[in-house]
Amino acid sequence: MTYAVWIPLLPLLGWVANGVAGGRWGRRGVATVACGTVVAAFAVGLAVLASLSSLPAGARHVEIDLYRWMAAGPITVPMRLLVDPLSAVMVLVVTGVGALIHIYSAGYMADDDAFARYFAYLNLFTASMLTLVLAGNLVVMFIGWEGVGLCSYLLIAFWFTRPAAAAAGVKAFIVTRLGDVGFLLGIFLAFGVFGTADFGVMTRDAAARLPLGGTAATALCLLLFLGACGKSAQLPLYMWLPDAMEGPTPVSALIHAATMVTAGVFMIVRMHAVYLRAPLAMDVVAVTGAVTAIFAAASALVEPDLKRVLAYSTISQLGYMFLAVGVGAWGAGIFHLTSHAFFEALLFLAAGSVMHALGGTTDMRRMGGLARPLPWTAATFGIGALALAGIPPFAGFFSKDQILSAAFHRGDVALWAVGLAAAGLTAVYIVRAFVLTFLTPAGPGPRPDRRGPTTPQREPAAGHAAPHEAPPIMGLPIQALAALTVLGGALGLSFTQPGALDRFLAPVVAAGGPDPAGGGEGTLIAVSVTVALAGVAAGWLIYGTGTLRGSSAAVRAWLSHQFYVEDFFNAVVAAPARGLAWAFDLLDREGVDGAVMSIGRMIGWGGGRLRRVQSGYLRQYAAILLIGVIVLLAYWVSR
Amino acid sequence: MPAPLYLSLSAVLFALGTVGVLVRRSALIVFMSVELMLNAVNLTFVTFARLRGGVDGQVLVFFVLVVAAAEVVIGLAIIVNIFRARETVDVDDVDLLRG
Numbered sequence: 194m195t196y197a198v199w200i201p202l203l204p205l206l207g208w209v210a211n212g213v214a215g216g217r218w219g220r221r222g223v224a225t226v227a228c229g230t231v232v233a234a235f236a237v238g239l240a241v242l243a244s245l246s247s248l249p250a251g252a253r254h255v256e257i258d259l260y261r262w263m264a265a266g267p268i269t270v271p272m273r274l275l276v277d278p279l280s281a282v283m284v285l286v287v288t289g290v291g292a293l294i295h296i297y298s299a300g301y302m303a304d305d306d307a308f309a310r311y312f313a314y315l316n317l318f319t320a321s322m323l324t325l326v327l328a329g330n331l332v333v334m335f336i337g338w339e340g341v342g343l344c345s346y347l348l349i350a351f352w353f354t355r356p357a358a359a360a361a362g363v364k365a366f367i368v369t370r371l372g373d374v375g376f377l378l379g380i381f382l383a384f385g386v387f388g389t390a391d392f393g394v395m396t397r398d399a400a401a402r403l404p405l406g407g408t409a410a411t412a413l414c415l416l417l418f419l420g421a422c423g424k425s426a427q428l429p430l431y432m433w434l435p436d437a438m439e440g441p442t443p444v445s446a447l448i449h450a451a452t453m454v455t456a457g458v459f460m461i462v463r464m465h466a467v468y469l470r471a472p473l474a475m476d477v478v479a480v481t482g483a484v485t486a487i488f489a490a491a492s493a494l495v496e497p498d499l500k501r502v503l504a505y506s507t508i509s510q511l512g513y514m515f516l517a518v519g520v521g522a523w524g525a526g527i528f529h530l531t532s533h534a535f536f537e538a539l540l541f542l543a544a545g546s547v548m549h550a551l552g553g554t555t556d557m558r559r560m561g562g563l564a565r566p567l568p569w570t571a572a573t574f575g576i577g578a579l580a581l582a583g584i585p586p587f588a589g590f591f592s593k594d595q596i597l598s599a600a601f602h603r604g605d606v607a608l609w610a611v612g613l614a615a616a617g618l619t620a621v622y623i624v625r626a627f628v629l630t631f632l633t634p635a636g637p638g639p640r641p642d643r644r645g646p647t648t649p650q651r652e653p654a655a656g657h658a659a660p661h662e663a664p665p666i667m668g669l670p671i672q673a674l675a676a677l678t679v680l681g682g683a684l685g686l687s688f689t690q691p692g693a694l695d696r697f698l699a700p701v702v703a704a705g706g707p708d709p710a711g712g713g714e715g716t717l718i719a720v721s722v723t724v725a726l727a728g729v730a731a732g733w734l735i736y737g738t739g740t741l742r743g744s745s746a747a748v749r750a751w752l753s754h755q756f757y758v759e760d761f762f763n764a765v766v767a768a769p770a771r772g773l774a775w776a777f778d779l780l781d782r783e784g785v786d787g788a789v790m791s792i793g794r795m796i797g798w799g800g801g802r803l804r805r806v807q808s809g810y811l812r813q814y815a816a817i818l819l820i821g822v823i824v825l826l827a828y829w830v831s832r
Numbered sequence: 833m834p835a836p837l838y839l840s841l842s843a844v845l846f847a848l849g850t851v852g853v854l855v856r857r858s859a860l861i862v863f864m865s866v867e868l869m870l871n872a873v874n875l876t877f878v879t880f881a882r883l884r885g886g887v888d889g890q891v892l893v894f895f896v897l898v899v900a901a902a903e904v905v906i907g908l909a910i911i912v913n914i915f916r917a918r919e920t921v922d923v924d925d926v927d928l929l930r931g
Contacts, residue, residue, distance in 0.1 A: 807930060809929055809930025810923075811862070811924070812853070812857070812923060815853050815854055816854055819854070
């Protein structure tokens with residue numbers, strides 16, 4: 194199965210080709226190369242899936258050693274890829290959704306000057322993400338981990354002439370870096386504990402090497418989780434993701450909804466054997482996930498910017514995934530990751546279609562009544578919204594329900610209740626977004642906002658006369674994702690036994706579906722569907738018909754400032770860091786530079802004195818010579 | 833003649849040369865003074881060679897003469913060139929390398 198190497202290699206070649214020569218072969222050529230490599234990688238992924246399925250369940254763990262990367266004493270790190278059901282699922286999600294978004298981008302970015310640069314970055318991102326999911330050890334995973342971080346920075350700041358975009362890119366890079374420090378320390382700790390960072394070895398030896406609930410296991414898991422928090426925008430490191438919406442919308446769909454931000458969830462599932470040895474760390478993961486889910490959902494309620502609403506919904510859904518892996522429902526986590534990739538990418542691409550129609554507006558207060566000129570976009574966005582809200586029979590319902598019932602059956606009723614409340618809020622805010630965008634008459638324009646104009650747009654094709662549907666190259670990927678959102682639930686379609694995805698993942702992780710012996714599954718489903726429907730109804734009554742009114746200014750202020758978490762961070766982390774930077778700046782300029790400069794000045798002054806010796810008078814030199822000779826002679830004679 | 837007289841003459845010549853180098857400003861005179869100093873040393877060599885009955889000192893004198901001849905050739909060439917360039921052979925006026 195060595196040909197799996199081609200999965201990350203193909204987009205990498207696309208990056209090289211478009212990066213080196215993309216300016217020369219025109220937009221059509223660039224788009225063909227970029228989309229072609231990703232589609233080809235998807236095809237290779239399907240072949241890998243087929244040959245993996247033909248193996249007996251116990252043998253579905255293929256390690257591909259490319260070469261020995263580094264060796265130091267007892268530690269060797271091979272460049273190793275690991276093909277197993279988990280990485281196969283991830284490869285198909287990344288390349289499948291990625292290919293659709295690449296194709297969509299060809300239409301969305303058609304008028305952009307830096308067309309080749311955009312697709313080169315996008316291909317590099319896909320290659321890094323595929324390295325991440327196929328990695329055979331933590332070190333190789335770290336290459337992909339940092340690679341996607343770099344591409345995230347490059348693509349958020351893609352329109353770097355816009356100060357907000359450049360600042361958002363830097364913010365994303367720095368905030369995720371905070372988490373990456375933890376991830377790196379976790380890798381070192383893994384080497385310390387296991388003597389290797391190989392996933393196969395760690396999964397096999399975790400039980401033997403790590404005492405249950407021991408310090409080493411807990412520290413290792415928490416450090417790795419810190420990295421996951423940064424990458425997957427969980428509390429407290431979430432604040433870069435809403436700002437990341439400065440990037441082009443397909444980038445938001447690919448990196449900040451479907452793939453990169455789910456890397457943390459994937460990493461935890463990959464390390465699940467280690468996490469099982471640290472119940473405390475798993476509780477931390479689950480609680481963080483649940484709190485993030487409801488926190489982000491509440492923040493989305495008052496957000497005026499369509500893309501930022503979707504960003505908060507991504508954060509919230511990622512919270513569900515961490516809740517799932519935190520309660521040990523590995524399969525449910527991956528299932529929700531997959532269905533979330535479908536419906537969140539769908540929502541983002543539909544939002545991109547709206548922006549395309551409106552010449553780049555993302556402020557929902559300036560939208561409205563778009564259902565008539567944009568019927569396809571409205572319908573597909575609606576499907577995505579229903580899936581996000583957890584309404585059956587869309588994909589989001591199945592995966593979210595699996596997570597909630599897993600939490601309930603594990604006995605974490607509090608986590609289940611928080612998740613349920615977040616699900617209700619989710620329904621409210623996505624109905625609000627749908628109503629404000631597509632149904633109500635267009636508003637008078639934005640009121641003065643604390644941020645000023647939310648996103649001063651330089652999105653493509655400004656100045657359309659009337660809103661119109663996007664061209665087919667953008668429409669077809671949206672419709673394909675809508676189909677996946679409708680049908681994706683089938684992956685886990687089962688109420689009493691593990692679904693198809695769970696059964697496929699079973700060789701890697703224990704089934705995370707509802708416990709067959711748990712019972713009461715029907716009641717749980719009824720409760721969560723009722724809550725979701727209630728949320729939809731509440732959203733409709735508040736924003737659609739205006740029947741329900743009334744909100745407290747204090748609550749509104751808390752929500753629109755995201756509970757002041759970011760202000761808290763600014764005061765507690767950023768301000769001292771700025772003070773420290775100021776002090777170091779002073780120390781550097783006055784202390785270090787001052788010392789260096791005064792040494793230089795001293796030497797210069799000494800040189801100025803010494804130059805007087807070189808008078809240019811021959812007879813003076815002769816006299817000095819004579820004096821020297823006399824002194825030497827006097828010395829010798831007197832000795 | 834006894835050796836101390838030769839040596840005294842040599843010392844006087846050397847002192848004359850030294851003073852010439854130090855006080856005269858004409859490059860030619862300075863040059864001649866240097867030659868005077870060299871020949872004072874030659875005289876000392878020969879004196880001691882006779883005194884000790886060896887030939888080492890006399891051989892060395894030939895070396896000094898040869899070197900002095902070469903030095904004169906180069907030195908005079910330099911002086912001629914300086915004169916052509918600056919219309920002077922005053923060593924105090926040639927101070928391009930003043931720091």
